Amino acid sequence: MILPKILxxxxYRHAQKSSQTVQAVHLGLSIRGLVRNCIYYPDGTFCSSFDAGKDEQTPKLSISTPGFSSSFEYDSTRENWVIILVFPALVFHPEDRRIYWHYNGKELPIPRKIPLTEVECSSFRQTFSTLQHLHQSALPQNVLEAELMVLQILQRFLHSPDDTGDRVELFRRKLADDIQWKHSISEHCRLLGVNRDQLRRDFTERYKISPGEYRIQMRLRKILSLLAYSDLSLKEIAFETGMKNQSHLSSFVRERCGKSPSQLKRGR
Structure with missing residues (x-):
């Protein structure tokens, strides 16, 4: 196994108001003092935000991979720990905006942040402090021990469910997974127990595309992939992508690509 390299x-214990884009993996322990922050995915779209005037502050572990950016403000009570790593096994996938741990040919999704109990927070604070001392010693044995401790922290992410508290992102994933369009947008909203109009507005504001157009783009991407890389018939592709029939598939593709599915399939 390739171990994470600690940089x-x-x-950090001082008041600060700033912004940054991370260039390496950041493994963080945020304990107190956060006034506000706004985090963005590597493609620049909104990820999450916090406002001490509106949101409850709890200790948490977090991971940011290269390209994540944020604007933030801390007051003088601040305490947040950061380990900066080189660890290529942690990869952000832009297609579903999730972080994956690549291991033995498998892609394991992990949450970007984990809320901690006070007991957990105390334990992780000690772990981060020990890591700091081991890393600063520069002795090979201590450096190895520190890298192994980082894996123990990362193991906590494997044992936590993916962050589905974000209804907008959960809605997007439901749409992406429903490639056969078994449910309408309204039905997805009802199943999530969320107001349809509000969720549509929030979705469009975050991703700069409407839910309806997003579904169309995902369907088109799937069709083009099947035309290019599969041996499925047009009838089978129509079924796989939730089309009524082959004629529906043909009109859909021709409208958006200017060519018929048969022409695209022959041209691959």
Whole structure:
């Protein structure tokens, strides 16, 4: 197994208002003092936000992979720890905006953040502090021990469910998974127990595309992939992508690509 390479371990205790884009993996422990923050995915779209005036602050572990950016503000009570890593096994997938741990040919989804109990927070604070001392010693044995401890922290992410508290992102995933369009947008909203109009507005604001157009783009991407890389017949492709029939598939593709599915399939 390739171990994570630690570039730095630090704790921040001063008031600060700033913004940053991370260039390496950041493994964080946020304990207190956060006033506000706004985090963006590597493609620049909104990820999450926090406002101390509206949201409850709880200790948490978090992971950001290269390209994530944020604007933030901390007050003088601040305590947040950060381990900066080189660890190619952690990869952000832009197609579903999730972080995956690549291991033995498998892609394991992990949450971007994990809320902690006070007991867990105390334990992880000690772990981060020990890591800092081990890393600063620069002795090979201590560096190896520190890298193994990082894996123990990352193991906590494997044992946590993916963050589905974000209804907008969960809605997007439901649409992406429903490639056969078994449910309408209204039905997906009802199944999530969320107001349809509000969810549509939030979705469009975050991803800069309407839910309806997003579904169309995902369907088109799937069709083009099947035409290019599969041996399925046009009838089978129509079924796989939730089309009524082959004629429906043909009109859909011709409208958006200017060519028929048969022409695209022959041209691959």
């Amino acid at each position: 730095n371990v630090g704790v």
